[in-house]
Amino acid sequence: xxxxxxxNIPFMQSSSLQKATQVLLFFSLVITVLxxxxxxxxxxxxxxxxxxxxxxxxxxxxxxxxxxxxxILACIVxxxxxxxxxxxxxxxxxxxxxxxxxxxxxxxxxxxxxIKTFIAEKFGVSEANQQKAITDQTxxxxxxxxxxxxxxxxxxxxxxxxxxYVFLFIFYKERIRKFILKVVPHQKADSAEDAxxxxxxxxQQYLAGTAIMxxxxxxxYSIGFSIIGLKNPVFFALLCGSLELVPFVGNxxxxxxxxxxxxxxxxxxxxxxxxVIVYAVIQFLQTYLLEPLVVGTGVNLNPLFTIIALxxxxxxxxxxxxxxxxxxxxxxxxxxDHIPALEPYGYLMGREKKSGFGDAMRKWLxxxxxxxxx
Numbered sequence: 001x002x003x004x005x006x007x008n009i010p011f012m013q014s015s016s017l018q019k020a021t022q023v024l025l026f027f028s029l030v031i032t033v034l035x036x037x038x039x040x041x042x043x044x045x046x047x048x049x050x051x052x053x054x055x056x057x058x059x060x061x062x063x064x065x066x067x068x069x070x071x072i073l074a075c076i077v078x079x080x081x082x083x084x085x086x087x088x089x090x091x092x093x094x095x096x097x098x099x100x101x102x103x104x105x106x107x108x109x110x111x112x113x114x115i116k117t118f119i120a121e122k123f124g125v126s127e128a129n130q131q132k133a134i135t136d137q138t139x140x141x142x143x144x145x146x147x148x149x150x151x152x153x154x155x156x157x158x159x160x161x162x163x164x165y166v167f168l169f170i171f172y173k174e175r176i177r178k179f180i181l182k183v184v185p186h187q188k189a190d191s192a193e194d195a196x197x198x199x200x201x202x203x204q205q206y207l208a209g210t211a212i213m214x215x216x217x218x219x220x221y222s223i224g225f226s227i228i229g230l231k232n233p234v235f236f237a238l239l240c241g242s243l244e245l246v247p248f249v250g251n252x253x254x255x256x257x258x259x260x261x262x263x264x265x266x267x268x269x270x271x272x273x274x275x276v277i278v279y280a281v282i283q284f285l286q287t288y289l290l291e292p293l294v295v296g297t298g299v300n301l302n303p304l305f306t307i308i309a310l311x312x313x314x315x316x317x318x319x320x321x322x323x324x325x326x327x328x329x330x331x332x333x334x335x336x337d338h339i340p341a342l343e344p345y346g347y348l349m350g351r352e353k354k355s356g357f358g359d360a361m362r363k364w365l366x367x368x369x370x371x372x373x374x
Contacts, residue, residue: 034316042320043158047165049327050079051173052203058170072170076163086242093235195338199331206299206327210244213290217241217251217282224278228271230262240279246322247310255279299330302351 034041054075061071169176177196184192218241225233240254255275262271301309309329313321329349336346 031316038317042317042324043161044165045324045328046320047162048169049203049207049324050162051166051169052200053207054079054166055170055173055200056204068171069167072167075170076166079163079166086238090235090238093232093238191338195334198334202299202330202334203327206330209291213286214241214244216290217244217286220282220285221278224282225258225275228274228278230258230271230275232261236261246319247306247326249322251283252279299326300350301326301329301333302349305329305349 054072057078058068058071058075061074062068066074180196181189181192218237221237221240222234225236230236236254236258239257240251243250243254246253259272259275262275263269306326306329309325310322313325313328315321317324333346333349336342336349
């Protein structure tokens with residue numbers, strides 16, 4: 001009804017305005033559906049990406065003699081084992097962190113008192129007013145913790161649902177592929193087949209490469225934090241590396257917490273500066289060594305649309321949207337590249353080949369490892 005009303009307005013009768021209005025209404029509808037269907041779409045998308053990641057392993061196990069259900073269950077067991085190992089490492093490190101909690105708390109309270117005194121002297125905000133504001137924020141924090149606790153059960157249910165989806169996606173992979181080919185026009189079947197193959201390849205390359213990169217970050221941060229003398233270096237290495245799942249902001253957030261911990265240790269500002277140096281060095285290695293080598297350029301998005309995808313993903317789906325934004329936008333680009341009417345949008349989302357240090361490093365690594373540069 002809204003669209004009919006708008007299109008009947010006299011100055012909206014021109015075809016260009018009608019087309020622009022229809023596009024705007026379409027995107028508004030898509031965003032509304034994505035937002036309202038978040039409880040269904042988030043686990044669905046996570047499962048679809050994980051299914052594409054484990055699909056080659058499942059096929060390999062089938063060729064070795066396992067039937068399809070057992071092969072898929074083996075993949076799920078491997079996924080659960082990896083999660084259990086990571087959770088075990090974090091639990092072990094947190095137990096070590098708790099042992100030093102008394103000393104850390106004493107140092108933190110001293111810094112906190114110094115900050116309150118500085119604010120009172122320089123900005124005229126009395127310590128009583130500061131304490132009142134902190135008390136109010138503590139109450140809000142209590143409600144936040146209660147909300148997180150209430151959401152834990154929902155997270156567990158979603159995780160089980162993801163595992164079920166993964167099993168069914170891989171089990172019915174041929175039926176899903178044939179369905180897509182039946183939906184598209186017969187003359188476009190080859191293009192659709194090519195798009196399906198590229199989507200699987202890009203998803204596998206991005207997810208597997210990201211997993212390897214996170215493992216490398218664990219090792220590098222562990223070494224770096226151990227060298228500078230940060231307490232509990234393995235815990236903060238696991239934190240910084242794991243938060244790489246959230247592009248851009250995740251790794252920076254992990255290092256921010258490491259810097260806060262360095263501040264409340266005996267090292268003071270010199271240790272904080274050392275954490276910043278470790279972060280800068282590892283970011284350089286990650287950008288010009290790890291990403292070209294293990295992630296590659298499969299998700300061929302330019303920085304503008306990478307940022308747009310992350311911002312839109314966070315606005316619509318929150319933290320899960322940040323994790324899913326880049327691979328899903330990469331899939332959207334592949335679809336656009338294979339539909340003639342949408343090719344300009346695929347071109348707009350892509351990036352041009354440039355000559356620079358990063359690209360020279362990528363070409364050298366691709367040549368050294370025997371891979372073709374894209």
